[in-house]
Amino acid sequence: MGHGVSSDTTGHTIVEQNSNEHYLGLVNFGNTCYCNSVLQALYFCKPFRERVLNYRSTQKSKKENLLTCLADLFHMIISGKRRTGALQPKKFINKLRKENSTFDNDMQQDAHEFLNHLLNTCADILLAERKEEKEKHDKQRNKANVVAVINNYGQPNGDGQYIRTSININGNNDMAVANTPIEDTWIHELFQGTLVSTTKCLNCETV
Template sequence: MGAAGSKLEKVFGDQFPEGERYFGLENFGNTCYCNSVLQALYFCVPFREQLLEYYANNKNVGDAGENLLTCLADLFTQINSQKKKTGVIAPKRFVQRVKKENEAFRSYMHQDAHEFLNFLLNVLVDILEKGSKDAKSTPETKSTLEKVTDGPCPPQANGFHKEPLITWVHENFQGILTNETRCLRCETVTARDETFLDLSLDIEQNSSITNCLKNFSSTETLNAEDKFFCDKCCSLQEAQKRMKIKKPPQILVIHLKRFKYIEQLGRYKKLSYRVVFPMELKLSSSVNDPDSEYSLFAVVVHVGVGPNHGHYVSLVKSHNHWLCFDDENVEMIDEAMMQSFFGSAQEYSSNTDHGYILFYESTNRKS
């Protein structure tokens, strides 16, 4: 990484961002799923700053008080406090803690980056909620997003909120969905609010994030065996159901469902579909607020043809430059290259580098 690091410094020259650090992360045997997510989170600046502040206030907890949050805060502080501008960090302590906390990540097999992100945010919130004595209360929420679906992996927003507390993780990533059901007999609308930390979207060939969001919020008819029990009619009735983003989050995380279970094959298959993700995203078609605008700052890319093997890299935008973090290696890339990660227009293609998790930051909301 020494040569690569010095090359990166030469590219920036005298314009190297003040106070910024670009460090690769050592791979401990198929831990690219972890490294790619960590890089995306590190360059989520509001999250990073709050994590560094957390470390400054809790750096003397000792080994007895060690948990995933303290390990993550320690890792981010290590990177942030390096004297050198570039290099490699070994996130050994953090990875060991992940394996201790969750047996699913103990093997050296290929793991799913989205599952890891969801696990990590859940644990961070649990720790903060348990340690919080003076937190703001939130509306009553449910632990999971339910939506009628076919197949084994239902669309979900991976929402959760076990206690009426709000943490700085929520302040960054949490949004609110409204699940509306309208009885077609009496026209009564039943609405239920649910929180989410990321949105999992079904994808189609030659589509876009905007179109995926429209499909997510599309109206669904409940009939036959799926009729809705209307409290006003006191009986099962045909109804229309749809999901809307009621309150968009400060950081919008979008997970593209690239792995689909194929019954004929008896296994999951990777969908290499071309899904365009814009640098600037508007949510006007999905939310009550027509002015929700976001800017892309990180993409976790899955490299490979299947869900059980492959590689993950992270593309991050920092100080108006795009960089590719591939474990220990870090290099600058041109923004035009981002289009090569949209996916493949054909079912079979030599290009297997596809955008998998997208990180957008609000450009006009400060919650």
């Protein structure tokens, strides 16, 4: 059992009083134990949990996706009044099944494949949001530069004559978001890149 959890002679779970953790099980929705086990492992990976909860608190987009559903699930666990018991991850499971037909059934699935899918999907979501933010910033910056060119065109000099003033549109005053590498997300930082699965033939060793 996790730190702060023990059991008595009857098998009932006992949570130590000095523990602030919430130890909630996840209800099985037709062989979703592969999913529940991965979600539990990721929840108790504190760096990942903190990033997911921080994403929820700072998220600007209202669009629902697998990452927002995961963040809502983590928030339900950590903010709930009960520290033990069971929780229904219905919203997350429904979103998972809707977005990927592989998991849209009551069959048992491979936990490692689900982990790959979840982390890669979350990374793709973060990349798409960062790209959208960068494009939005670039558009606003270009608009501001056009206004600056118009305002500075034909400024009078000391003799009262008008001269053309050039503006460096590609200046070095870009905001940090414009210089941030798009491929770098906290998923990559925590898990060192994209997880992939390979299958090798036992006879010819062909991948």
